[in-house]
Amino acid sequence: MPTKVIAVANQKGGVGKTTTAVNLSACLASLGQRVLLFDLDPQANATSGVGLEKIEGASAYRVLLGEGSLLEKIRPTAFERLEMIPSEVDLCAADLEMARMENHLQRLSQALQPVLDSQRFDLIIIDCPPSLGILTLNAFAASDGLLVPLQCEYYALEGISMMNRVLGQLRDAGVNPRLEIFGVVMTMFDGRTKLCNEVVGEVRNLLGTKVFETVIPRGTKLAEAPSFGKPIIHYDKYSSGSAAYELLAQEVLERSNAA
Numbered sequence: 001m002p003t004k005v006i007a008v009a010n011q012k013g014g015v016g017k018t019t020t021a022v023n024l025s026a027c028l029a030s031l032g033q034r035v036l037l038f039d040l041d042p043q044a045n046a047t048s049g050v051g052l053e054k055i056e057g058a059s060a061y062r063v064l065l066g067e068g069s070l071l072e073k074i075r076p077t078a079f080e081r082l083e084m085i086p087s088e089v090d091l092c093a094a095d096l097e098m099a100r101m102e103n104h105l106q107r108l109s110q111a112l113q114p115v116l117d118s119q120r121f122d123l124i125i126i127d128c129p130p131s132l133g134i135l136t137l138n139a140f141a142a143s144d145g146l147l148v149p150l151q152c153e154y155y156a157l158e159g160i161s162m163m164n165r166v167l168g169q170l171r172d173a174g175v176n177p178r179l180e181i182f183g184v185v186m187t188m189f190d191g192r193t194k195l196c197n198e199v200v201g202e203v204r205n206l207l208g209t210k211v212f213e214t215v216i217p218r219g220t221k222l223a224e225a226p227s228f229g230k231p232i233i234h235y236d237k238y239s240s241g242s243a244a245y246e247l248l249a250q251e252v253l254e255r256s257n258a259a
């Protein structure tokens, strides 16, 4: 099976992208998948979330500008089968600098080719920054599909229509003809509130089977785990958050094998 590349994206900030990228990656690895977690956000939250330090020069930045190979940027984590390309603040400059280069939307996709060719990974999960800037568009161009976390709140759906429009543009422009939404996951669900239940119902009505069955509950353990540099299954395996991400990982695998 060729390596599948999934970008976790939503231009809205704080909706659970990084929490999903980190925990889904760790759960997929625990299910036996060889996973590369790729931190493409200068905030580097996924990097610290799996317990890696921010090291100068360790990010994909220079490779995106044409220097060196992404294979050299891959680092092991403390968790079996989970490896990572970390981020650091230098990635901030990548948006601006890439804008001036030719092929500026395909830099990441080209840089990933040797990693795909190496067949070292079953899945590559990219954590995107909260924008539709050039880094995110590069992730879109390099991906087989997008995993979109939607926070259970009133404006949850607003982001999706904008993202759909960008997807259509990238497909039409030939940047990535295979690009589609792989799945939508509802995050920070609180079953006690009427609004949360209504939002999930509305999103399911509109997006149908694109929406994963698994809903991620709001839980303090999920919010705490990053400060210990551990994905939730290694921090508190018996929490509701851990159970949810384990189920989501199974759904992602089933959907990805069915494709």
Ligand SMILES: Nc1ncnc2c1ncn2[C@@H]1O[C@H](COP(=O)(O)OP(=O)(O)OP(=O)(O)O)[C@@H](O)[C@H]1O
Binding pocket: 012, 013, 014, 015, 016, 017, 018, 019, 020, 041, 043, 045, 128, 129, 130, 187, 188, 189, 216, 217, 218, 219, 220, 222, 223, 224, 226, 241
């Ligand atoms: N299910 C959850 N339960 C409780 N807290 C959560 C949950 N999911 C995420 N959080 C917390 O909400 C905040 C935002 O989550 P996260 O960093 O994953 O979002 P993001 O979309 O990656 O943000 P950004 O757009 O800044 O990259 C974090 O403090 C995180 O710990």
Ligand SMILES: [Mg+2]
Binding pocket: 017, 018, 019, 041, 043, 045, 128, 129
């Ligand atoms: Mg994030």
